[in-house]
Amino acid sequence: MKIVKHSFDGVIVGAGGAGLRAAIEAAPHMKLAVITKLYPTRSHTGAAQGGMSAALANVEEDNWNWHAFDTVKGSDYLADQPAVDILCKEAIDAVIELEHWGLPFSRLDNGKIAQRRFGGHTVKEGESPAFRACYAADRTGHMILQTLYQKCVSMGVTFFDEFQVLDIKIEDGICQGVIAYELATGDIHIFETRAVTFATGGFGKIFKVSSNAHSLTGDGPGILYQKGIPLEDMEFYQFHPTGIYRLGILLSEAARGEGGILRNKDGERFMERYAPSIKDLAPRDMVSRAIATEISEGNGAGPDSDYVYLDLTHLGAETIKKKLPDITDFVRTYVKIEPIEEPIPVQPTAHYAMGGIPTDVYSRVLSDEKGTVLPGVYAAGEAACVSVHGANRLGTNSLLDIVVFGKRAGQSMVDYVTQTKPNSISDSASDDLSKKIQNLIDKEHTDEFSVANIRKDLQESMEENAKIFRTKETLEKQTEILEELRDRYENVTIFDKSKVHNSELVEAIELDYLLDMSEATVASALARNESRGAHSRQDFPDRDDTNFMKHSFAFKKDNTANLKYKDVELGKYEPMERKY
Amino acid sequence: MDINLKILRYDPESDRKGHWENYIVDAEPEERILDLLHKIKWFEDGSLSFRRSCAHGVCGSDAMVINGENMLACQVLVKEVGNPIKIEPIRGLPVVKDLIVDMEPFFDSYKKVMPYLINEKEPGDRERLQSPEDRDKFEDTTKCILCAACTTSCPVFWTADTYVGPAAIVNAHRFVFDSRDEGTKQRLEILKDVNGAFRCRTAFNCTSACPRGIQVTKAIEDIKRETLLNS
């Protein structure tokens, strides 16, 4: 295996919204490399549809404190309130900055940035739905990704495209660099660097039906988890109410923000029963549970009574064309129905990881529940957990999170690099990875231990046992299944032994991270004997503030996780019952 | 039902040139071509290589030639292309392995047209204003996902890979017609070049190839007109 060595002051792993925003901040101040397994513009930020919230007050009176209130309430009081304040306050400048860099937001007649309604966002702490989501039709993420990449191109940022980071070297608690695999050649690259930001996105591929890209396999969290860094709040995984039936392709909440209605098989607007005040615009955890309940009570539509309808037929062709062009095209392409005329079959789809690599508000990675900072290592975006989303993220707050905390990661890298001297990484730093790869190449391929078969069983079992509703029984069952899958993974084999674009080899290593993410998720879920936000235990249906107003920290231990806890940082909002 | 896939394969480590391989895959009419490629890769022949990520037509990874036309494999269903299905890598860019081509020349052309907002004026602390009408003028070209389907369907590009190609022009258009941008002169200067917009012979292949429904040929015509008006 050829080994190539590079030296940089800072490295950013990932070129989605979070990684690119960090790069823009850091690049002018250091020798910086952005390493990304996909071409930057292929990152899943580009799939985001509905919008990005900020209290610009372009349509009606608004205030970032209301945004903060909604975020905290939406989080089921698990978000850290000082972090939420930062998110909502800095949101305004973050949106304006993107506009200045060229982001083509949709506009109001007066030329200002257009804003729309979204789930869980209200004015005056719950009075009525708020026009807060800034958007560019239903391709807001695409525009953010393009704009940030364009900015990086104009700055001459150095990219290593289609390089996959697969290891980090930390010695005596100090980061020495990262090791990457070059997809086009199979060469190993040692990146000597003292500051690394992980912005590798989510891990929705632990479930079968998901809105996430094939590439979202939790690499960043996995790499750190294997080095003993904990993962925070892994039991909180968001299921978006409206995925296209069976495919999981997302139909943005913007559809309901613009007036779309959910209906059961009888055409009933069932959300009126579950959230009388804001109905279809209730937060995602509630709507997903409502749909799952409708289905389990026999109110689902279709031959297997396993979906409900998203009805847009009353919105009119003009609104649909102007404001929801892409998602209605998805329906035409993949379901072959005309959403202007017919309601769309939908079911909840695995969507967003609230949990991830623990960080403080400066995007510095924490190595334990006491808040010890791991010097030189940062994380931002969906891979990280600050925590601003707590037990349930509000729509539009992730695009915000990636730019606000992506920027902060970049700033922290600059601070660290200016205060420290370059270190040196040893030539043997890549030995572990080389060995791992050589093992995969040497082992003879068998179907039983193929990547795809193990992954399929993982995704199907997680879907079955650890999705919207969970119980001690389903989680214990899944723990056993995960143990078996881990045993099988120890013998995983690949058919392709080539060097050039060996994506099977890469998928084999990604499967390791998917197993890690699943193990941490299930262990954390099993230990949380309450229901809060997206984590819904049928055997513990109530929220338990006395015992569980705390973040979980899962440490890798053999094939499961050791759990520790950290208190939630409260602020001006006292926990109350979450009703809408 | 059984679908017969013929895939043009090339392994740089063992082949001197590409060769066709046949696969029979059991598939539903509603499945995506990408799903079929995955079935082969995951359960039959792990060495088959192609790019993909989002699986629903928004990331631009999997443009390929399907039954002679450029498409995204994740955006076409089995029932739309018939049986058998012939799949080849997109043309005009060097093939690296199987359906994977070298995208560097494509991105180099993209970078040539200064694909970023140019405006030296201090914008103040609020957004720049833009009327919905002005915003509409470049709406179509903001949709580009840089999949290269257009450029690699262009007969001019096949014979002259120095031509910047439709995708780069689309991305220039996105800024030239943005009322906030002030880089029009510089960009048009670049596109006036022998390898710029005037190489286009309006074959319209690009427009039919674009998976985002962008009026690519029209965008090129807009740029040609703007260049003439500005000179």
Ligand SMILES: Cc1cc2nc3c(=O)[nH]c(=O)nc-3n(C[C@H](O)[C@H](O)[C@H](O)COP(=O)(O)OP(=O)(O)OC[C@H]3O[C@@H](n4cnc5c(N)ncnc54)[C@H](O)[C@@H]3O)c2cc1C
């Ligand atoms: C369909 C959909 C719609 C959404 N809509 C909205 C919305 O309207 N509003 C909102 O706020 N949020 C939305 N979200 C959520 C939001 O889009 C994501 O959470 C966010 O974009 C994640 O950004 P990121 O930068 O963290 O990661 P990503 O954009 O996923 O980027 C990850 C990057 O990491 C790289 N990478 C990963 N692993 C490695 C590795 N090992 N080595 C090198 N590089 C690596 C990838 O190449 C990629 O560049 C949506 C999500 C989905 C799936």
Ligand code: SF4
């Ligand atoms: S214009 Fe269309 S075909 Fe060309 S690169 Fe952009 S999205 Fe692809």
Ligand code: FES
């Ligand atoms: S996989 Fe993203 S466009 Fe096809």
